[in-house]
Amino acid sequence: MGRPPCCDKEGVKKGPWTPEEDIVLVSYVQEHGPGNWRAVPARTGLLRCSKSCRLRWTNYLRPGIRRGSFSDHEERLIVHLQALLGNRWAAIASYLPDRTDNDIKNFWNTHLKKKLLAQHHRATAAGLSSSSTPAPAPSQAALMAKGHPASSSAGSAAYALTARNISMMLSGWAPPGKGATAGNGNPATPGAADSASTGTSSELTDCSAASSASNSKPVLGPSSSPPPSMLACESEATATAGVPPLSAIESWLLLDDSGELPLALEEQLLDVALRNYAF
């Protein structure tokens, strides 16, 4: 018994928001706070569905959103997080609090994808790309987390590795006796996606359960002091699979704009990002 789409009602307006609508929505949220979106259209008189209101608020009207071009540091951060997390834009966005997941997704699809591809081609032509050698398996976190574009939303959603999970791993929890299992090495395969609710997610649950400290998005950034340890969940796998140790990635993520990623690590991450997206 499916429920009717919330935006199918007659009289529901679609398309671009007008400044007047924005003002109404902002006024309402300022007064009542975000949430209970279902009530927003009725209470404000906006001829929009609740979903549209929420989206407009979170992606455009919410205070603290930075718009405009991405800095070089943000750009590299996104590339590396994408390599780790796959197309899990909400999780990636949690590392860039002033950017929305939609913004990051658009930026990736319109800029970074092409840029990476061009970079990859240049590297390949120069014989520098690591893909010219047998491709190492992506890191375990990347394997678990990446939502491959070929997989369905159901599949990608099954990778229950949220920013919180990453945070937990960053905080240094090591699964007892559980090295990073290589899995089938390809979560993008339908079977892998389907099984995520069993094997993969249970591993993630273990990670989650073992960490008691983290309960919100990780505090990462130039001002943060580095977590004391590395990404234990995948240390073993990365050590054997030829993927850069995550502690190095982690360290880089914590660098400020002046930080430099070692060339070899940069190339390997680029390779992971490229394979994640199946260029």
Next chain:
DNA sequence: AAAAGCGGCAACCGCTTTCTA
């Protein structure tokens, strides 16, 4: 100067997850 093509971005759609009665 006009038309066609292209790229960027806001918004929508459909699905999953979470919450609640």
Next chain:
DNA sequence: GTAGAAAGCGGTTGCCGCTTT
């Protein structure tokens, strides 16, 4: 335990402005 509602998320679409021909 179950069903329905609400919220969250990622993929996709379509409009609009800019660039190229």
